Amino acid sequence: GDDDKKAHVVVLASPGMGHVTPLLELAKTLVLHLGFHVSFLAIPAEEASPAQIHLLRSPNLPPDLHVIDLPRAHVSSTLRHDMGVFSRLCVVVREALRFLPPFLNQNSVNALITDPFCLAAFDIFDDDDVSVPTYVFFTSSASLLALTFYLPTLDEMVVGDYSKISDEVRVPGCKPLPVEDLINDVLDRQVLPISNRLPTVAGILLNTWEELEPVTLRSFRETPFFLQIPIPPVYPIGPITKRDPEPAVKSSTSHANLISWLDKQPSCSVVYVSFGSGGTLSAEQTNELARGLELSGQRFVWVARPPAEANASGNFFNAGDEVEDPATYLEQGFRDRTEGVGMVISSWAPQEEVLRHPSIAGFLTHCGWNSLLESIVYGVPMIAWPMYNEQRMNARMLIEMGLAVKPEVGEGKRVVGWSEIEKVVRMIVEGEQGMLIRSRVREFQNSALRAFNNGSLACVANQWKVESGL
Numbered sequence: 502g503d504d505d506k507k508a509h510v511v512v513l514a515s516p517g518m519g520h521v522t523p524l525l526e527l528a529k530t531l532v533l534h535l536g537f538h539v540s541f542l543a544i545p546a547e548e549a550s551p552a553q554i555h556l557l558r559s560p561n562l563p564p565d566l567h568v569i570d571l572p573r574a575h576v577s578s579t580l581r582h583d584m585g586v587f588s589r590l591c592v593v594v595r596e597a598l599r600f601l602p603p604f605l606n607q608n609s610v611n612a613l614i615t616d617p618f619c620l621a622a623f624d625i626f627d628d629d630d631v632s633v634p635t636y637v638f639f640t641s642s643a644s645l646l647a648l649t650f651y652l653p654t655l656d657e658m659v660v661g662d663y664s665k666i667s668d669e670v671r672v673p674g675c676k677p678l679p680v681e682d683l684i685n686d687v688l689d690r691q692v693l694p695i696s697n698r699l700p701t702v703a704g705i706l707l708n709t710w711e712e713l714e715p716v717t718l719r720s721f722r723e724t725p726f727f728l729q730i731p732i733p734p735v736y737p738i739g740p741i742t743k744r745d746p747e748p749a750v751k752s753s754t755s756h757a758n759l760i761s762w763l764d765k766q767p768s769c770s771v772v773y774v775s776f777g778s779g780g781t782l783s784a785e786q787t788n789e790l791a792r793g794l795e796l797s798g799q800r801f802v803w804v805a806r807p808p809a810e811a812n813a814s815g816n817f818f819n820a821g822d823e824v825e826d827p828a829t830y831l832e833q834g835f836r837d838r839t840e841g842v843g844m845v846i847s848s849w850a851p852q853e854e855v856l857r858h859p860s861i862a863g864f865l866t867h868c869g870w871n872s873l874l875e876s877i878v879y880g881v882p883m884i885a886w887p888m889y890n891e892q893r894m895n896a897r898m899l900i901e902m903g904l905a906v907k908p909e910v911g912e913g914k915r916v917v918g919w920s921e922i923e924k925v926v927r928m929i930v931e932g933e934q935g936m937l938i939r940s941r942v943r944e945f946q947n948s949a950l951r952a953f954n955n956g957s958l959a960c961v962a963n964q965w966k967v968e969s970g971l
C-alpha cells in the first residue's frame with residue numbers, strides 16, 4: 502500500500518505530559534502535513550497517568566500514526582518514594598528501552614526522534630543497536646540546551662557545589678544564569694549523562710524560534726565554544742503545541758461545565774490558575790492563594806490539587822488522576838463566597854481549550870515550557886509562578902521579555918502572601934501593566950504564528966526522505 506512508499510519515523514517518548522504532549526504533536530505534524538508514517542513508542546510510567554492514556558488513545562489520531570506501548574517495566578522494587586522526578590524517570594526509561602533495538606531491527610526506520618531523558622539511557626546500547634539517524638526533540642528552551650552543553654566544562658572546572666563558586670553561570674555567548682534559577686538536577690550533576698550524549702546525535706529539534714530566543718540561537722551558530730564541541734545541527738522548529746481540542750476526558754462533565762461557564766463570561770475577564778501536570782502547593786500556600794483570588798474580586802478558574810508539604814512535583818506521575826474533592830481541603834466559606842465568580846477544577850483541566858477561550862485574561866502558571874508556549878500561542882499574559890525543574894529560568898525569561906509579572910515572596914516568608922496574589926491578579930486583568938504585557942504577548946503570538954508557518958520542520962524532515970531515497 503501507500504505506507505510502503507512513505508518514509509517511516511519512530512518517535513520515542515519518556516513518560517510525563519511535558520514530554521508526551523509535544524512529541525505527539527510533532528508526530529501528528531509529520532503525518533498530517535509532511536506525509537510520513539510514524540510509530541510513536543510510548544514508555545509506560547509506573548502507573549500510566551489518566552491524562553497520558555487519554556492523549557495516546559485519542560480516536561482523533563491520524564491513521565498513519567501508530568501508538569505502540571513498550572512493555573511495562575517492572576521497576577517498583579528499584580523505585581523509592583523519596584526519589585526525585587528525574588531519578589524515577591531514569592529508572593523507568595532504562596528498563597523500557599531494552600525493547601527498542603528489537604523494534605528497530607524488525608522495522609525499516611528512516612529516523613528516530615527522542616527526548617533527552619530517553620537519550621540519556623542510550624548508554625545501555627552497543628554501537629550497532631541503534632544504527633538509524635537519531636534526533637533529539639529537546640522539549641524546553643534553547644537556554645537550557647546551551648546550559649546542558651556547558652555542564653561538562655563546568656563539571657571539570659568546579660569541584661563540588663557550583664553555587665559555592667559564583668552566583669551565576671556564564672555559558673559562552675549566552676546571558677549569565679543566576680545560580681538560584683538552576684535546577685537541583687543540574688547542581689548535583691544528574692543531567693551530565695544527557696550532556697555527554699547530546700553531541701553524538703544527528704540533530705537537535707528545539708521547541709522554540711528565532712524571535713523568542715535570538716541570543717542563544719545565534720550563539721549556537723557563532724560562539725567558538727559551541728563550534729568547537731562541535732554541537733550537532735540545531736533546528737528551532739517551534740512552537741509545537743496542541744492545536745485541536747481533544748474530546749473531553751472520559752466525557753468529563755466537569756470539563757464540559759467549565760467550558761460552558763467560560764462561554765458565559767465577558768471576554769478577557771478570567772484568570773486561569775494551573776501548576777502543570779505535577780505541581781502541588783503546601784496547605785499554607787493553598788490558603789493564601791484562595792484568599793488572594795477571592796479578594797482580587799476577579800473571575801478565575803483554578804486547577805486545584807490536595808496540598809502536599811514536601812514535594813512540589815507531587816503529582817508528576819499521576820496527571821489527571823482522580824484526587825480528593827477540593828471540598829475536603831478548601832474552606833467551605835471560600836467556595837460559597839466565590840460561587841459564580843470562580844470555578845475550582847479538580848486536578849486536571851483541558852488547558853489548550855481554556856487558553857484559547859476568549860474569556861481568558863491571564864494565566865497564573867508554573868512556567869513549564871509547554872504551558873508558556875501555549876500561553877503565547879493564544880496571546881495570554883502570564884503571572885509567573887515557577888516551582889521546580891527549569892521553571893525559574895523560564896520565568897526569568899518571561900519577565901525580561903515583558904510577557905509576565907512575578908508575585909514576590911515577601912522578606913522572611915515561605916509562601917506568596919494573599920495580598921501579593923490579589924495585587925498581581927487584579928493587575929493582569931485590569932491594570933495598566935497588564936495591558937502592556939497583553940500587547941507584548943500578542944506581538945509574540947504573531948511571531949509564533951510566523952515561525953510556525955515558516956516550514957523549518959519541513960526542511961529537516963525532507964532530509965530524511967532524501968536519505969531514504971523517497
Ligand code: UDP
Pocket residue numbers: 517518519520522775776777778779804848849850851852853868869870871872873875
Ligand atoms: N496540562 C493540561 N491540563 C492541566 C495541566 C497541564 O492539559 O491541568 C497540559 C498542558 O497544556 C501542557 C502539559 O500538560 O501541554 C504540561 O507541560 P508543561 O511543560 O507546561 O509542564 P510540566 O507538566 O511538564 O511541568
